[in-house]
Amino acid sequence: xxxxxxxxxxxxxxxxxxxxxxxxxxxxxxxxxxxxxxxxxxxxxxxxxxxxxxxxxxxxxxxxxxxxxxxxxxxxxxxxxxxxxxxxxxxxxxxxxxxxxxxxxxxxxxxxxxxxxxxxxxxxxxxxxxxxxxxxxxxxxxxxxxxxxxxxxxxxxxxxxxxxxxxxxxxxxxxxxxxxxxxxxxxxxxxxxxxxxxxxxxxxxxxxxxxxxxxxxxxxxxxxxxxxxxxxxxxxxxxxxxxxxxxxxxxxxxxxxxxxxxxxxxxxxxxxxxxxxxxxxxxxxxxxxxxxxxxxxxxxxxxxxxxxxxxxxxxxxxxxxxxxxxxxxxxxxxxxxxxxxxxxxxxxxxxxxxxxxxxxxxxxxxxxxxxxxxxxxxxxxxxxxxxxxxxxxxxxxxxxxxxxxxxxxxxxxxxxxxxxxxxxxxxxxxxxxxxxxxxxxxxxxxxxxxxxxxxxxxxxxxxxxxxxxxxxxxxxxxxxxxxxxxxxxxxxxxxxxxxxxxxxxxxxxxxxxxxxxxxxxxxxxxxxxxxx
Amino acid sequence: xxxxxxxxxxxxxxxxxxxxxxxxxxxxxxxxxxxxxxxxxxxxxxxxxxxxxxxxxxxxxxxxxxxxxxxxxxxxxxxxxxxxxxxxxxxxxxxxxxxxxxxxxxxxxxxxxxxxxxxxxxxxxxxxxxxxxxxxxxxxxxxxxxxxxxxxxxxxxxxxxxxxxxxxxxxxxxxxxxxxxxxxxxxxxxxxxxxxxxxxxxxxxxxxxxxxxxxxxxxxxxxxxxxxxxxxxxxxxx
Numbered sequence: 001x002x003x004x005x006x007x008x009x010x011x012x013x014x015x016x017x018x019x020x021x022x023x024x025x026x027x028x029x030x031x032x033x034x035x036x037x038x039x040x041x042x043x044x045x046x047x048x049x050x051x052x053x054x055x056x057x058x059x060x061x062x063x064x065x066x067x068x069x070x071x072x073x074x075x076x077x078x079x080x081x082x083x084x085x086x087x088x089x090x091x092x093x094x095x096x097x098x099x100x101x102x103x104x105x106x107x108x109x110x111x112x113x114x115x116x117x118x119x120x121x122x123x124x125x126x127x128x129x130x131x132x133x134x135x136x137x138x139x140x141x142x143x144x145x146x147x148x149x150x151x152x153x154x155x156x157x158x159x160x161x162x163x164x165x166x167x168x169x170x171x172x173x174x175x176x177x178x179x180x181x182x183x184x185x186x187x188x189x190x191x192x193x194x195x196x197x198x199x200x201x202x203x204x205x206x207x208x209x210x211x212x213x214x215x216x217x218x219x220x221x222x223x224x225x226x227x228x229x230x231x232x233x234x235x236x237x238x239x240x241x242x243x244x245x246x247x248x249x250x251x252x253x254x255x256x257x258x259x260x261x262x263x264x265x266x267x268x269x270x271x272x273x274x275x276x277x278x279x280x281x282x283x284x285x286x287x288x289x290x291x292x293x294x295x296x297x298x299x300x301x302x303x304x305x306x307x308x309x310x311x312x313x314x315x316x317x318x319x320x321x322x323x324x325x326x327x328x329x330x331x332x333x334x335x336x337x338x339x340x341x342x343x344x345x346x347x348x349x350x351x352x353x354x355x356x357x358x359x360x361x362x363x364x365x366x367x368x369x370x371x372x373x374x375x376x377x378x379x380x381x382x383x384x385x386x387x388x389x390x391x392x393x394x395x396x397x398x399x400x401x402x403x404x405x406x407x408x409x410x411x412x413x414x415x416x417x418x419x420x421x422x423x424x425x426x427x428x429x430x431x432x433x434x435x436x437x438x439x440x441x442x443x444x445x446x447x448x449x450x451x452x453x454x455x456x457x458x459x460x461x462x463x464x465x466x467x468x469x470x471x472x473x474x475x476x477x478x479x480x481x482x483x484x485x486x487x488x489x490x491x492x493x494x495x496x497x498x499x500x501x502x503x504x505x506x507x508x509x510x511x512x513x514x515x516x517x518x519x520x521x522x523x524x525x526x527x528x529x530x531x532x
Numbered sequence: 533x534x535x536x537x538x539x540x541x542x543x544x545x546x547x548x549x550x551x552x553x554x555x556x557x558x559x560x561x562x563x564x565x566x567x568x569x570x571x572x573x574x575x576x577x578x579x580x581x582x583x584x585x586x587x588x589x590x591x592x593x594x595x596x597x598x599x600x601x602x603x604x605x606x607x608x609x610x611x612x613x614x615x616x617x618x619x620x621x622x623x624x625x626x627x628x629x630x631x632x633x634x635x636x637x638x639x640x641x642x643x644x645x646x647x648x649x650x651x652x653x654x655x656x657x658x659x660x661x662x663x664x665x666x667x668x669x670x671x672x673x674x675x676x677x678x679x680x681x682x683x684x685x686x687x688x689x690x691x692x693x694x695x696x697x698x699x700x701x702x703x704x705x706x707x708x709x710x711x712x713x714x715x716x717x718x719x720x721x722x723x724x725x726x727x728x729x730x731x732x733x734x735x736x737x738x739x740x741x742x743x744x745x746x747x748x749x750x751x752x753x754x755x756x757x758x759x760x761x762x763x764x765x766x767x768x769x770x
Binding site: 175178193 | 581584585586605606607608611612613615616617618619621622623624632633636637638684
């Protein structure tokens with residue numbers, strides 16, 4: 001083989017910087033504006049800002065940390081068993097379906113999970129009568145800490161299990177062969193091969209779950225019960241929407257940001273399991289009957305945990321007055337607003353991702369990755385939203401600016417997901433087509449439409465669907481900016497839930513879930529398995 | 533007269549998922565040293581994995597000293613393998629790693645501990661039993677793995693290029709070590725190698741695997757005078 005390396009031009013062909021720089025400026029500017037507004041609000045109010053660090057805030061901080069710690073333990077420990085079970089049985093009927101089910105919480109809006117739990121275990125949930133009979137007292141529903149914990153386990157157990165499964169698959173095949181050849185009994189196999197791999201993955205996975213649980217908003221908003229079960233995020237929302245106390249909102253948001261950045265830095269420093277290249281399977285000894293039974297139990301329980309809330313939303317919604325709802329102008333309005341917001345946010349997010357990927361200057365990619373990670377972990381929608389709310393108030397009516405803010409925020413939050421979905425294929429396409437495109441003089445927009453636009457049409461559609469799905473179900477920024485004039489489906493659902501129109505809420509949840517499942521199905525189809 | 537071979541691979545067929553079919557037919561005499569040679573991806577490692585039981589044939593049978601063990605678990609076969617890497621558990625000491633060859637639960641008697649120390653000394657690791665694999669050189673790690681293989685007392689030793697990453701001098705030392713052990717214990721050894729020189733120095737017979745086919749042992753001299761126009765000649769570059 002002759003060396004072609006010498007012929008690669010030093011300057012990479014058809015790199016387009018301007019759009020990428022624009023994306024970075026707009027996105028970074030948006031985040032900076034929010035933070036500056038929070039800081040300014042704090043400084044302006046002076047004494048009130050200091051006074052906001054009181055017992056009420058202390059209680060919110062304690063509850064945030066306590067529920068996050070409990071959620072982490074309850075998610076991570078069972079996830080170990082689920083991951084082991086999945087790894088020990090690399091091929092059984094329904095395994096693919098099970099993996100797909102476990103991927104569901106990763107893309108499902110938190111609102112739907114919360115409503116699913118209410119439909120199942122709420123005061124009037126599907127299981128309420130049974131639980132009343134079982135406990136002998138009227139079932140009070142799962143509001144408060146219990147509800148929050150179950151919801152967090154629903155989301156984070158499958159997530160942790162996926163990472164642990166990757167950690168097990170990263171164990172070199174020869175280690176499994178050794179273990180098989182030595183005839184290691186199950187306990188020794190766990191101690192010598194499985195546990196070291198899982199233990200290495202543990203700090204990263206646990207920290208990530210803790211961070212996600214400490215910053216979760218929607219679940220706590222819907223399932224939290226009063227001041228005893230309020231996290232910092234929800235307290236920000238309450239300070240702005242109900243008390244209108246900008247100093248307090250700024251204090252809480254900045255505290256949340258500082259905590260999340262600290263945790264985010266820790267997460268970034270701890271290694272996460274990555275899928276090894278060319279991992280082989282089928283090298284582990286076949287488990288015994290007893291072990292198989294244990295594994296089946298773990299997988300069965302996890303499957304019920306994940307499937308039950310989604311099924312409950314659909315079952316409960318099927319008995320809701322859907323026809324009346326679909327004729328309700330408020331519902332039609334909200335649905336149209338949701339579609340418009342989701343579509344705009346999706347196009348914006350994917351467009352921004354394409355701009356960043358086309359630039360492929362290491363500097364820009366690094367900034368984008370760091371910024372994306374930062375937005376994902378540290379700057380939650382509520383913190384950003386609170387900042388924008390405070391920034392816009394002197395200039396315009398924040399509620400009138402709502403559509404733009406919501407689209408911008410959802411696009412910003414979807415951008416890291418779009419990048420992650422598109423980046424591998426984009427890199428491969430650039431490697432493969434760069435020289436040909438350069439020799440044909442294809443660059444910029446023409447190259448985008450002729451080369452990547454066609455070669456990567458499927459992942460692009462998948463990214464659009466995923467970004468749309470994320471903003472369709474979002475109840476973060478809209479909770480702050482929503483009003484009767486601008487209401488998305490999640491916001492309307494939240495309002496109906498707040499006025500105890502539970503049948504309406506169930507029906508809306510049914511519609512929203514259907515929409516999300518369709519988008520998820522399409523995203524899964526078009527991503528060719530990259531989502532799983 | 534017919535002598536029962538140590539390993540008999542009888543009309544074994546196998547294919548990796550999405551890969552081309554392989555076919556092996558072999559009789560390996562006891563106490564022989566076989567060099568398994570052939571192009572990359574020709575199926576040398578797969579043959580070893582079939583013998584060790586990490587892969588199951590789609591058809592055909594595998595015998596050890598006349599006993600059929602086609603479906604037996606790897607641990608139940610009279611076989612132990614040295615891989616190119618990852619032979620040791622990183623969080624166990626060298627002595628514990630070697631001890632796994634005696635007792636997979638690592639509940640060792642005083643006598644077993646003495647045997648481990650003696651074996652470590654025999655492979656040139658005396659006094660290093662308390663160290664972790666991470667503190668050892670590549671050659672020392674493979675010595676520890678060899679100690680474990682020899683302690684297991686299995687009569688068939690498979691070497692899946694365990695010395696490929698070592699320098700020439702170190703490789704010669706390891707080959708001498710294996711040859712001595714093989715002669716002292718009457719082991720049957722199959723060694724995958726890419727080096728005709730190693731094959732010449734070590735082996736009593738050569739097995740040439742090409743395009744997933746392997747049958748019939750050749751004398752080591754075939755390396756020096758391969759049949760003109762044969763695949764072996766092409767592989768050797770003659």
